[in-house]
Amino acid sequence: xxxxxxxxxADGVLRAPxxxxxxxxxxxxxxxxxxxxxxxxxxFRRIGITFAVYGEKExxxxxxxxxxxxxxxxxxxxxxxxxxLKQRVTALNMFIADVYGAQSVIRAxxxxxxxxxxxxxxxxEMAGFRAPHDIWVHIAGIDIVRVDDxxxxxxxxxxxxxxxxxxxxxxxxxxxxxxxxxxxxxxVAPVENYTNDLLSCLKSVAPVSAPGDRTAVLLTPGQYNSAxxxxxxxxxxxxxxxxEGGDLFVRDDIVYMRTTRGPQRVDVIYRRIDDEFLDPLVxxxxxxxxxxxxxxAYLNGNVTLANAxxxxxxxxxxxxxxxPEIIRFFTGEEPILKNVxxxxxxxxxxxxxxxxxxxxxxVKEVNGSGGYGMLVGPHATAQQIAEFALKIKADPAxxxxxxxxxxxxxxxxCDAGTGPRHVDLRPFVxxxxxxxxxxxxxxxxxxxxxxxxxVNSSQGGGxxxxxxxxxxxxxxx
Amino acid sequence: MLARSAENLFWxxxxxxxxxxxxxxxxxxxxxxTLPKAYGGDGNEWVSxxxxxxxxxxxxxxxxxxxxxxxxxxxxxxRENPSSIRNCIANARRAARAVRxxxxxxMWESINAAWLELSRIESERDPKNPMSREEVDxxxxxxxxxxxxxxxxxxxxxxxxxxxxxNRIGLYAERADNTARIxxxxxxxxxxxxxxIGGTLDYFQWxxxxxxxxALTAYHWVYRESVKPWLVMDLLVQRSEMPRSLVSCYENxxxxxxxxxxxxxxxxxxxxxxxxxHATLVNSSREEIxxxxxxxxxxxxxxxxxxxxGMLAExxxxx
Numbered sequence: 147x148x149x150x151x152x153x154x155x156a157d158g159v160l161r162a163p164x165x166x167x168x169x170x171x172x173x174x175x176x177x178x179x180x181x182x183x184x185x186x187x188x189x190f191r192r193i194g195i196t197f198a199v200y201g202e203k204e205x206x207x208x209x210x211x212x213x214x215x216x217x218x219x220x221x222x223x224x225x226x227x228x229x230x231l232k233q234r235v236t237a238l239n240m241f242i243a244d245v246y247g248a249q250s251v252i253r254a255x256x257x258x259x260x261x262x263x264x265x266x267x268x269x270x271e272m273a274g275f276r277a278p279h280d281i282w283v284h285i286a287g288i289d290i291v292r293v294d295d296x297x298x299x300x301x302x303x304x305x306x307x308x309x310x311x312x313x314x315x316x317x318x319x320x321x322x323x324x325x326x327x328x329x330x331x332x333x334v335a336p337v338e339n340y341t342n343d344l345l346s347c348l349k350s351v352a353p354v355s356a357p358g359d360r361t362a363v364l365l366t367p368g369q370y371n372s373a374x375x376x377x378x379x380x381x382x383x384x385x386x387x388x389x390e391g392g393d394l395f396v397r398d399d400i401v402y403m404r405t406t407r408g409p410q411r412v413d414v415i416y417r418r419i420d421d422e423f424l425d426p427l428v429x430x431x432x433x434x435x436x437x438x439x440x441x442x443a444y445l446n447g448n449v450t451l452a453n454a455x456x457x458x459x460x461x462x463x464x465x466x467x468x469x470p471e472i473i474r475f476f477t478g479e480e481p482i483l484k485n486v487x488x489x490x491x492x493x494x495x496x497x498x499x500x501x502x503x504x505x506x507x508x509v510k511e512v513n514g515s516g517g518y519g520m521l522v523g524p525h526a527t528a529q530q531i532a533e534f535a536l537k538i539k540a541d542p543a544x545x546x547x548x549x550x551x552x553x554x555x556x557x558x559x560c561d562a563g564t565g566p567r568h569v570d571l572r573p574f575v576x577x578x579x580x581x582x583x584x585x586x587x588x589x590x591x592x593x594x595x596x597x598x599x600x601v602n603s604s605q606g607g608g609x610x611x612x613x614x615x616x617x618x619x620x621x622x623x
Numbered sequence: 624m625l626a627r628s629a630e631n632l633f634w635x636x637x638x639x640x641x642x643x644x645x646x647x648x649x650x651x652x653x654x655x656x657t658l659p660k661a662y663g664g665d666g667n668e669w670v671s672x673x674x675x676x677x678x679x680x681x682x683x684x685x686x687x688x689x690x691x692x693x694x695x696x697x698x699x700x701x702r703e704n705p706s707s708i709r710n711c712i713a714n715a716r717r718a719a720r721a722v723r724x725x726x727x728x729x730m731w732e733s734i735n736a737a738w739l740e741l742s743r744i745e746s747e748r749d750p751k752n753p754m755s756r757e758e759v760d761x762x763x764x765x766x767x768x769x770x771x772x773x774x775x776x777x778x779x780x781x782x783x784x785x786x787x788x789x790n791r792i793g794l795y796a797e798r799a800d801n802t803a804r805i806x807x808x809x810x811x812x813x814x815x816x817x818x819x820i821g822g823t824l825d826y827f828q829w830x831x832x833x834x835x836x837x838a839l840t841a842y843h844w845v846y847r848e849s850v851k852p853w854l855v856m857d858l859l860v861q862r863s864e865m866p867r868s869l870v871s872c873y874e875n876x877x878x879x880x881x882x883x884x885x886x887x888x889x890x891x892x893x894x895x896x897x898x899x900x901h902a903t904l905v906n907s908s909r910e911e912i913x914x915x916x917x918x919x920x921x922x923x924x925x926x927x928x929x930x931x932x933g934m935l936a937e938x939x940x941x942x
Contacts, residue, residue, distance in 0.1 A: 191739065192732055192735060192736060192739075368721075369717070369720045369721055374720070378720070378723035378724055379723075381724045382723065382724040387624075387625045387628070387724075388625075388723070388724050389625060389627075390627070392627070392942060393625055393626070393627050403625060404625070404626040404627070404941055404942065405624055405625055405626055406624050406625075406626055406629045406785060406789075406883075406887070406939040406940070407887050
């Protein structure tokens with residue numbers, strides 16, 4: 147089977163954005179690539195960019211494999227993608243505001259009520275709440291795939307606490323240090339201003355009542371969380387305190403952090419812990435990660451949480467299936483980015499189809515993430531398929547199915563030399579009271595195993611630097 | 624700054640300093656253990672380092688023999704020993720990760736590189752097979768280099784603000800504790816009368832003490848005399864030019880606490896205690912110390928130093 151390759155298309159003809167990289171790959175001896183790869187790994191390990199994988203005790207801190215060969219988008223491709231992302235996130239924000247507000251989307255019959263109201267991520271506590279500046283999803287990570295050079299498909303929306311942006315930033319740093327020559331020959335749009343944009347985004351959404359000098363913090367579950375490196379990295383770049391639940395307390399519905407000079411008021415919390423753990427008085431009482439009283443402070447408008455509470459409904463894969471309608475309903479526009487055709491197992495007809503085609507489909511839990519709890523039909527054994535079928539039968543509404551997408555491939559450096567590996571792309575979209583911003587490119591994830599379609603880092607996937615380059619560039623030197 | 628950050632900065636420096644001290648104690652004991660009995664090698668060389676790092680009881684609970692390899696493994700690698708070098712480095716890294724944002728990249732890299740190297744050494748080591756003397760030396764040099772690298776990074780790259788001051792206070796509080804503990808374990812060798820009793824026999828014990836705080840050369844520069852026990856005591860307690868002396872440590876602690884007090888516009892109990900400990904060290908004459916009893920003097924110091932840590936926590940690291 148041939149796939150659309152980012153470098154050579156479907157027909158083996160070199161695509162323009164890859165001219166220089168192709169030339170570089172042709173002329174660089176494998177030993178050089180190997181030496182650079184080893185250097186990159188050494189740099190990542192020294193800086194401590196590690197990733198903890200749940201359920202792997204001995205590998206408590208592991209490196210995500212980094213691939214040297216960049217994934218490249220032309221400026222014109224990016225312009226289209228960026229417009230699509232802004233459109234989609236605008237709709238997501240309006241949708242979530244509506245779900246906790248007027249619920250016109252339900253009354254108009256665009257999305258069935260039960261999908262929303264029975265959703266595990268729907269937060270009844272938020273009903274009637276108006277998020278500061280009407281922004282709910284301050285930071286969104288939209289997973290994009292492509293199967294040809296025409297369309298971009300959204301694979302899923304991450305509106306809770308999308309991670310991975312530190313890899314986007316560090317990958318670029320490492321690439322620029324290791325291969326300055328490549329950056330001399332390609333004009334690559336910079337991504338380093340992301341944290342600056344994020345900080346102004348966070349400060350822009352502080353409660354109106356906040357004092358002039360607004361204090362933002364990043365709330366982490368702590369250093370045993372799989373994304374702790376990212377939390378500390380971002381706090382450092384943002385120049386804000388990296389706090390744990392125990393560092394914060396609430397008095398008279400105002401949030402304070404404990405400092406060496408006494409309590410200091412906090413206005414915006416970029417929280418990297420899930421809703422359920424935020425406040426033991428409202429959500430899970432056993433959570434030691436959160437801050438008692440935080441929800442009261444939030445609902446009284448004395449602190450802004452980014453992202454807002456309850457945005458998880460947008461991550462739901464059943465809601466995903468309605469996104470084209472949601473975009474049309476709220477923006478009045480045709481969606482620029484496509485949805486992957488999806489069967490909702492809650493519908494009897496679809497369920498029947500899914501059961502008949504399990505070996506061809508990818509089946510996912512509606513609330514799953516990180517590549518857990520899914521079935522990749524073409525790569526599963528008969529027994530795995532049979533076991534998964536039982537799970538679907540027990541709770542059909544919990545599953546959706548999609549065709550096995552022929553994800554595009556990108557040349558990737560591996561043990562046997564350079565070969566095509568499947569990739570996706572997670573761009574990061576910021577929404578503040580000061581407008582929307584998208585860092586050019588995003589995080590490209592790559593399935594390091596030949597033929598594998600699973601790019602999640604928890605399942606052994608790697609990452610690549612992602613370039614957006616000018617359409618017309620100079621001839622190779 | 625975040626209270627928890629200040630606390631972790633304080634502890635990072637303490638753990639690194641403690642690892643360094645353990646390495647020096649092992650070094651000194653190894654040297655003593657090579658001496659014939661007639662020169663002070665009494666077969667008990669390995670008791671002092673255990674006592675000085677405060678783990679003699681724990682060691683005796685777990686082990687019945689005190690041979691070199693058992694003690695070395697216990698002090699260097701044992702995960703059950705809370706202040707083994709391995710655990711100090713692991714704890715330093717844990718604290719460093721928790722305040723990653725308050726450390727400079729150079730400081731983080733020095734700790735992280737140390738941790739990676741230690742993990743490599745641990746994985747290649749066979750606990751049943753004693754390390755060769757050469758491997759032991761290489762290991763101790765590696766540990767001592769960590770503190771130099773970390774301190775150098777802190778000194779060269781940190782902003783001179785409260786983060787730096789809390790970090791330095793941790794270092795000096797630990798160093799003062801370490802020096803006091805050697806004095807506590809060895810005080811009987813430093814009493815004035817031991818000159819007659821011990822004579823040259825104790826020379827090697829005294830020099831071992833000096834070596835464990837890397838002060839043998841310093842001793843000769845300061846006193847230009849042969850090694851005398853009361854001068855060893857003087858050097859380690861009251862000489863402000865000696866960076867590991869109690870008085871030098873407290874000069875630093877008092878200074879950094881004052882800077883914090885000025886910076887925050889508020890003095891508190893820890894500033895007052897640090898100044899009073901410093902005054903006691905400066906104002907006690909050598910005769911007074913011996914009259915009162917060196918042992919009592921040192922024990923009092925250790926408990927004041929512990930009290931200071933408690934006060935710091937109360938004043939600056941509330942949780």
